Amino acid sequence: MEQCELVEFDARTVLHQVGEKTNAVYFPESAVISVLATYGDGSTIEMANIGREACTGINLTLGRETQLTVNEIQVGGTALKLPAARFVSLLEEEYFRHVLFSTVQAVLFQVMVSGACNGAHDARQRLSRWLLTMHDRADGQHMNLTHEFLSHMLGVRRATVSKVAAELREEGLITYSHGRMAVTDHKGLRKASCECYDRVRSAYDTLLPNA
């Protein structure tokens, strides 16, 4: 990673639009990147969630130079930036290619499980899962998350997030106030969540054991 540049992003930074050429690949450290679906009525929902276990550039890894989706920084923080040309030449190295291919598989699996989860589980379970995932990347820090923001990730109304979040707080699983949120009972939140959290986590462990 000698040729990487450390960059810092604010939340909501859009990395690129659909159809743009990929000029760099990002390996998040503390930042978190989302792939979002946006619909005609302005509603949004998250399709994929890239944290420090993974990276962007899946299409580039598979030989395609232009972007198929919009990537947006969801949680501000740092990421390592690798220019596309350097990334592509690194792919010629056996080990690097192996890791990247594993990353693609992990992301695909995550997207599958999350998509099924969207259809099968309710807002409470999905919110719990999302918070657990973020908590794993936050190193004990509080997280800057508003209900409004979470509603865009989960594809539900803000009022629904508020209702469910209040419930979880009532039960002592999380705390929050004005855009700051923290997990206070990981185990309990896991119970409030669905099996999808564990499934994704163990798939990452299997595919990327050294991450």
Place this chain on the structure above:
Amino acid sequence: MEQCELVEFDARTVLHQVGEKTNAVYFPESAVISVLATYGDGSTIEMANIGREACTGINLTLGRETQLTVNEIQVGGTALKLPAARFVSLLEEEYFRHVLFSTVQAVLFQVMVSGACNGAHDARQRLSRWLLTMHDRADGQHMNLTHEFLSHMLGVRRATVSKVAAELREEGLITYSHGRMAVTDHKGLRKASCECYDRVRSAYDTLLPNA
């Protein structure tokens, strides 16, 4: 494809279980393969849908020999079967590898859009979309689909499928009776569907223009 064997599958055939070694890759002709999520309570929902535009073996394409998901034949029919060893050696050919990499990207995109659709759109829209997708592969033939079956694909109750299907039939968009279903008004069904149908279709056209 000289080394392919033409095989015929009944619906509901399970191709393999999680953790099994991939011994063959399938290129559906008339068959359709699903990747299913199954939950503790026995409920299921489709995570990916592989028809003749694509193939199985994504993990193998990316260097992993064991399966991460359960693949099941959802619509009986024919498929070309290519032994894993032969598939892997074909991947050394530039063109074949390019096509397979594009297929992986197309499937990933489809999974993303479908997953978001699960969270954002209602049963009527999702059923319409599913039927349109199947219709595209059925060459004008009727399709063997029961409401019960569709409920497992969409992750909703059978009664919900019946209600929505009756609506669509009322409007002249589809016909059905005892496990046989047909699309009678493609354009109308497209209106009943969500934008996700077109998004997936155009992504396949972009990534696999010759398919």
Place this chain on the structure above:
DNA sequence: TCGAATTAGTACGATATCGTACAGATCAAA
């Protein structure tokens, strides 16, 4: 041709979420 099995229609109370709106709480900047 009849009976069993499969498939579909439908009902109904319960629940989740929508869609919208407004008020109260908290924070940040002047």
Place this chain on the structure above:
DNA sequence: TTTGATCTGTACGATATCGTACTAATTCGA
């Protein structure tokens, strides 16, 4: 410390779907 902006609590009727159950229609095999 005030003020405006942001964030959260909450209400309420509407709608979608659940969960379940029972009945009716159709098909297929004996």
